[in-house]
Amino acid sequence: MQTLRRLAPQIVTLLAVCLLVTLFFPGFLDISMSGGRLVGPVIDILKRSAPVALLAIGMTLVIATRGIDLSVGTVIAICGAVAAWAIAGGMGLWAAVALAIGAGLLAGLWNGVLVAVIGIQPIVATLILMTAGRGIAQLITEGRILTFTDPGFAWFGSGTLFGMPVPAVIWIVTGVVMAQLMRRTALGLLVEAIGINRRASALAGVNALVLLIAVYMASGLCAALAGIITAADIRGADANNAGLWLELDAILAVVIGGNSLLGGRFSIAAALLGALIIQTIDTGILLAGFPSEYNLVIKAGLVVIILVLQSPRLATEWYFWRRSVREGPPPATTKEHAR
């Protein structure tokens, strides 16, 4: 019940965006079964939101520690390149997946060490890999789009599991596992403690160093999964474009999810709803058939409206307005009396 109350603004927003899209494209909510798989715009959104949703899971944890991870979009490119390189080199499906995940964890370890051990500001520490990483990915692919035909690996991008697209299953399962891990154990509480006050939590006995590194590695892991999906989707690794600017969408998803960039309390489910909202807007714009010059303006306009409606200031105003309607005008006359 409490969770539902926490998620209410995001759920309402998502429904409102869906309604808006339906106005412009009436068939939006149609879902049909075709050849053992569900088909429809909504299913497409669940599938297409996979990269941002996965990034948002890791990003939520990083932001909860009062950090930020700008490198995730680039880590997608690196992991995609590693996976494609391994597949094209004939190393087999599981070796490719393992190497890609290893590359993601390594990238997270690098970020985590820079932030937790050396003490560089997170935005700068992760900026290093954000800039350098695309070069690393290009070195792996030798500057071209590295393609492969392995149907087993392509399954991660376009296969189906129980009628659902595999990318959707991957992000939902990852989200549920991560949320349970955080909330069924004290881990989530400890992460929040670090975000609120790292020194105080360290003095209270929280191993901040290890936890911080672990959080950045979790973000790297999520980016690796997103990288595998992205590469499998187009059956190739495009080092120049894979995951480009997705770190910003992931941060936006976390913020739309009502999480504070100042760290502390966090909700993975809300961030995932944020990712769904972003993707619904993206897909909605494509379905509505506006000229492409409008895409970014419409997206930005909707995001501003959503963030304004969710702002704490407006929530307070709304609360007082509702109370004043219920209780009649405030007793302003008494003041005049006193004078």
Add this chain to the structure above:
Amino acid sequence: MKLKTLLASTVAMTFIGLAAQAQTVGFSQIGSESGWRAAETTLTKQQAEERGIDLKFSDAQQKQENQIAAIRSFIAQGVDAILLAPVVATGWDSVLEEAKEAEIPVVLLDRRVDSSDDLYLTAVGSDLVHEGKVAGEWLVNEVGDAECRVVELQGTTGSSPAIDRKTGFEEGIAGHDNIEIVRSQTGDFTRAQGKEVMESFLQAENGGKDICALYAHNDDMAVGAIQAIKEAGLKPGEDILIVSIDAVPDIFKAMADGEANATVELTPNMAGPAFDALDAYWKDGTMPEKFIQTESKLYTPEDDPAGEYESRKDLGY
């Protein structure tokens, strides 16, 4: 080593009877921004070797100051000509004047500059509007009088290839009311975006049953869209005709599999026409036209796509 190449090229030049001694040409390339540009570099080197020209290559890594420095060093070395693929259009006046004073002809490759046209010998490039027109005309011939609803995957919004290729295609299909562009969206010239946007086109057009053809501003977006069409249970190339531009190796692979119908070549061999013009200029001072337009050749499954794939895949695309 240098003497050896010099000797070998001299022999080659005398053999084809163009000049008595080997010419030296400096080539300032933008960098390796895309597969197409890598192929352009490979082909320029190949062309120079075939003609026995000693090519001095300089990679500018997408920076104009590197290109200006390279041109100055070519002038100092006293090369016989300079090839320049300019990274931006403006800011070339002074360095081009220096080359002119040194009486070294400059040939622009692929992109143009805003300088006065007496500062360079000629520019070799493709007409992007014409490319779109060739694609449009192919579609007109292919569908005849049948009704055809076309979806279009545009390049990056506002970029000149996207604007020109859109204009050209519309010119190509003008006057044929049976062909109509029903949806047009940007796919940012990438595979991933091409696939995602095509998925939404398919959803919006009755599962793709209402779409007769796809026109993509580059081959990469078409390759992504082909996957989306296959995943929607339709046959690309049959249920939906595919026409795109660039002629990169992967589209020939799709064409060999019967999944693409036509592509218009943006040839990476800009150096061939450039060297032809230079040879004529060196020989008797013939001034070429100020703009040499490369051929926008149309490739269809009749043009041995499998063979084209084999011959292109090692060019560095």
